[in-house]
Amino acid sequence: MPTLRTTLSLCPQCALEVPGQVILKDNQAFLYRECPQHGASELLLSRQGPLYIDLDRFYFEILKGKSACGRITNYWVLIKNACQMNCSYCSVEMQDPFFEEMSLEEYRALLPTYKKAKHTLTGGEPTLHPNFFQFVEEAVRNRVTVQLATNGVLLADLDYCKRLQDAGIDEVRLSIDSFDCEQAARLGLDKFVEAKIAALHNLEDLNFPTSLSPTIFKGINEDQLVACCEYAKDKPFIRSLSVNGFAYVTTIKTLGPENIIMPDEMMDLLFERYCSGPREDLYTFQKALHALLHLVNIRLCMNVQIMLFVRRNGTLKSLTDYLAMDRMKKSLTRWERHARKSLLWKRLLFLRILLLSIRWKTFGLLPSLMKFFMVNLFGINVKKYPRMFLPVVMNTNCNVYNADKTLGMQCMSGNLFIQNGKMHHGFSTETLSNKEIQHAAERP
Numbered sequence: 001m002p003t004l005r006t007t008l009s010l011c012p013q014c015a016l017e018v019p020g021q022v023i024l025k026d027n028q029a030f031l032y033r034e035c036p037q038h039g040a041s042e043l044l045l046s047r048q049g050p051l052y053i054d055l056d057r058f059y060f061e062i063l064k065g066k067s068a069c070g071r072i073t074n075y076w077v078l079i080k081n082a083c084q085m086n087c088s089y090c091s092v093e094m095q096d097p098f099f100e101e102m103s104l105e106e107y108r109a110l111l112p113t114y115k116k117a118k119h120t121l122t123g124g125e126p127t128l129h130p131n132f133f134q135f136v137e138e139a140v141r142n143r144v145t146v147q148l149a150t151n152g153v154l155l156a157d158l159d160y161c162k163r164l165q166d167a168g169i170d171e172v173r174l175s176i177d178s179f180d181c182e183q184a185a186r187l188g189l190d191k192f193v194e195a196k197i198a199a200l201h202n203l204e205d206l207n208f209p210t211s212l213s214p215t216i217f218k219g220i221n222e223d224q225l226v227a228c229c230e231y232a233k234d235k236p237f238i239r240s241l242s243v244n245g246f247a248y249v250t251t252i253k254t255l256g257p258e259n260i261i262m263p264d265e266m267m268d269l270l271f272e273r274y275c276s277g278p279r280e281d282l283y284t285f286q287k288a289l290h291a292l293l294h295l296v297n298i299r300l301c302m303n304v305q306i307m308l309f310v311r312r313n314g315t316l317k318s319l320t321d322y323l324a325m326d327r328m329k330k331s332l333t334r335w336e337r338h339a340r341k342s343l344l345w346k347r348l349l350f351l352r353i354l355l356l357s358i359r360w361k362t363f364g365l366l367p368s369l370m371k372f373f374m375v376n377l378f379g380i381n382v383k384k385y386p387r388m389f390l391p392v393v394m395n396t397n398c399n400v401y402n403a404d405k406t407l408g409m410q411c412m413s414g415n416l417f418i419q420n421g422k423m424h425h426g427f428s429t430e431t432l433s434n435k436e437i438q439h440a441a442e443r444p
Contacts, residue, residue: 001025001032004053005060008405011035012257015400022056022404024049029056029264031404043401046264051283058287059302060406062339063294071297073117073376076149077110078102078417079135080123085151088188088254089215089246097124099417099424104131108138110416110423115142118381120173122149133167140168145381149173149213153192155199161206170383171209173242174199178214178224179231186220188254204237209383215244218261225269232390234314239382245396257401263305263394270307270392274318281320282307284329288353291335295347296377299410301395303402308372309390310365316390322365328357 001023009020009031020033022045029045029052046052081097083090119139126132127150139146148164152174155161164172176196178184184193203210212228214221225243232238245261271279286305293300300306308319331353338349358366368386375384385391398408417424 004029004056005406007407009033010400010403011038012041012401013038017405020404022053024053029053031402043260043262044265045262045402047268048264048279048283051280052264055283055286056302058336059290062336063290071117072414073298074120074147075114075117076120076122076415077107077135078123078415079107079121079132080126080129082128083123083125083151084128084153085125085189085192089217089252099419100421101129102418104134104138106418106423107135111138111142111144114416114425115144118145118147120147120149125151125153127154133163136164136167136169145170145383147171147173147211147382149175151175151192152196152199155202156195158202158205161199161202161208165206165208170381171211171239172203173211173213174203175213175215176200176228177217178221179227180221180224183221183224187217204235207237209239209385210237211240211242211382212238213242213244215246216261216266217246217255217259218265219259222261222266222269225266226273229270229274229309229316229390229392233309233311233316236311236387238390239385239387240390241392243392243394245394247397247399248401249399260396260399260401262396262402263303266394267305267307270318274307274309274316276321277318277325280329281325282318284325284332285320285323287332288328288357291332291350291353292373295343295350298377301407301410303396303404303407305394307392307394309392311388311390319365319389322359322362323357324359324362325357328353331356 003021003023005022007020007022008017010016011018011033013035014037016035018033018035020031023030023032028047028049030042031045032040032042034040078099079102081099081101121135126148129135136146146169148169150172155172155174174196177187177189179193179197181190181193184190212232214224214228216222216225228241232241243266245263245266246255246259248255248257248260267282271282275282289306290300309316310319310322335349335353338346365388368388371386372389375381396402414425
């Protein structure tokens with residue numbers, strides 16, 4: 001079992017910090033660790049082992065991803081510690097939330113420090129906060145891009161959707177784990193499917209920029225990843241998909257670690273449906289994306305996988321089908337040899353990569369591609385995304401099973417929450433691990 005990289009991880013049983021290794025076994029990549037009390041355990045990271053290992057090498061050796069992250073582009077502001085859905089698999093555990101309801105005064109106090117990035121108002125269910133619209137008003141007054149992360153229950157009311165739009169919310173991130181009522185029933189969500197679909201109809205009627213946010217469970221609803229893409233392909237009000245792989249925590253009783261799915265596995269599902277080139281093209285695209293963000297001081301976690309689709313005539317095609325991926329791959333190999341040179345030199349060389357990647361059928365996309373890049377450079381705001389594109393962002397939140405401390409240092413988003421009456425700014429990767437350590441300490 002060749003070891004690519006060493007890190008610090010957690011024992012899935014007791015949350016003890018233990019040495020971890022990213023290994024290659026049977027042409028697949030795994031995270032392996034060994035606890036002195038509970039023995040060895042491993043988690044599948046990718047079925048495309050050699051390709052994944054090469055991406056890991058590029059990320060940590062070429063881009064030197066061992067230091068703290070670059071600038072944070074999105075803060076998750078946890079304003080409400082309750083939710084009317086009370087999902088059994090909720091990663092923030094509404095049955096026993098680790099945070100308290102944030103007051104309007106506390107939010108006002110954090111704005112001067114954290115207003116240069118997007119704020120995702122979340123919880124719990126943020127729309128249940130008695131001062132929710134005052135939060136939005138404060139953010140808008142401070143010229144903060146505002147995303148609402150919601151279960152969509154209240155948005156089934158068209159007038160409520162209009163009120164959200166009038167208040168100045170830039171985008172809605174709506175969680176919907178299945179369009180199938182029988183499948184949703186297995187997750188205990190069947191009574192909410194109708195409300196979520198009604199919310200989507202309202203958002204479409206208002207042309208309200210929306211991101212679909214399904215949680216994917218291995219063995220249960222993998223088909224919903226393609227279902228969401230198919231739903232979005234001819235609906236330009238859907239500006240992106242923010243896909244969450246199931247993040248297991250030990251208090252969950254209805255699901256198990258066998259339902260964990262990592263981003264690379266989710267990308268496999270989309271590759272089979274929407275890509276005409278080899279699987280390696282998607283890895284080449286990931287490497288180019290990481291290099292580009294590195295050059296503008298934005299650190300993207302390696303476990304966040306991104307595909308960019310082109311919407312045309314009611315169909316979806318991967319952007320890689322429009323690019324000269326062979327030339328991009330060769331140019332990236334040359335770029336690696338100059339990774340220690342000055343930032344200006346690396347930027348000039350990367351411009352060469354972009355130029356060499358252009359094909360004749362790429363030219364019609366160039367104005368929209370430039371706009372898409374500029375929108376992300378100055379803060380992620382899907383409201384401004386060109387409607388031609390559908391970005392699909394796949395991520396599995398850090399949990400006791402996939403904990404990788406070296407990767408955790410690269411998180412590009414952070415939580416802002418109240419705990420014990422004090423404001424905390426914790427990187428998203430830390431919160432779940434800390435909660436698991438607490439659970440482990442409480443177990444007999």
